[in-house]
Amino acid sequence: MEEEASRQLAEFLDHLRYEKRASPHTVDNYARDLEQFRRFCAAEHIARWAEAEPYQIRQHMADRHRLELSGRTLARELSALRSFYDFLLRRQAVERNPAKGIRAPKTGRSLPHTLDVDELASLLDTPAANTLEVRDLAMWELFYSSGLRLSELVALDLEDIDWSAQSVRIRHGKGDKARVVPVGRHARSALERWLEARAALPVAAEAALFVGDKGQRLSPRTVQARLERWRKRCGFDKHLHPHMLRHSFASHLLESSGDLRAVQELLGHSDISTTQIYTHVDFQRLAAVYDQAHPRAKKRP
Known part of the structure; x- marks a missing residue:
């Protein structure tokens, strides 16, 4: 061209x-x-x-x-x-949009993979053996506590944690939308331990909340690699990625509260139809319980 x-x-x-x-x-x-x-x-x-x-x-x-x-x-x-x-x-470089009105073929939306409560406990209750593992556990806790995206977590600065309000501020979420979400008790404790360990690193003037051993802001790939390392350590057979912790946050919160709008706000979804996928995850769990428990639904041995 x-x-x-x-x-x-x-x-x-x-x-x-x-x-x-x-x-x-x-x-x-x-x-x-x-x-x-x-x-x-x-x-x-x-x-x-x-x-x-x-x-x-x-x-x-x-x-x-x-x-x-x-x-x-x-x-x-x-x-x-x-x-x-x-x-x-x-910019008046073309007279029309030739892609307008053309539709892509429809496809079924795949259900998000989640961890159950026991699997999460296996990950989050594993003791940290060194400074970087203290940091890792703080990241996993924050993912699950606040439903963050990977890009949102690595973009966090120290000032984004509001200790008095027990919340974290996402300055640039998807679509550049800001939001504030709560930080749970376990996540706050994990963050306090990390900040104490972080003080011993050569962080200089780095504003990032999560840094590497040389004081640099973490990249998304580093976070993914660290979680894969923890997957092996915890003996998980299934693939584990940061978004699975966000999915687990949404699924477990919706299961307990039933408040779809609140979960939508916490996740930062602009369209509630995106959040509704988690109602299908919950229904799958209920259907599995039904199949196992209902006398007229049990499969013959």
């Missing part, structure tokens, strides 16, 4: 980063999605973004669908194209 097309793509990604304040994860995904479309355009001898027609967008999505990508992935790729063309439209 023309050099101008590459410049416009780079400007759009900068727009996402600095004006929309999209998360690095979103920017990376959109960059990959649009790069796929640019390769398609090159193969179709489309030199400028304005030359793409709706039927070619459909052809591109059909090609992607044949690769057996999930409906969620295809929907995100279409969202990237629509956002990009809306950006070009505002």
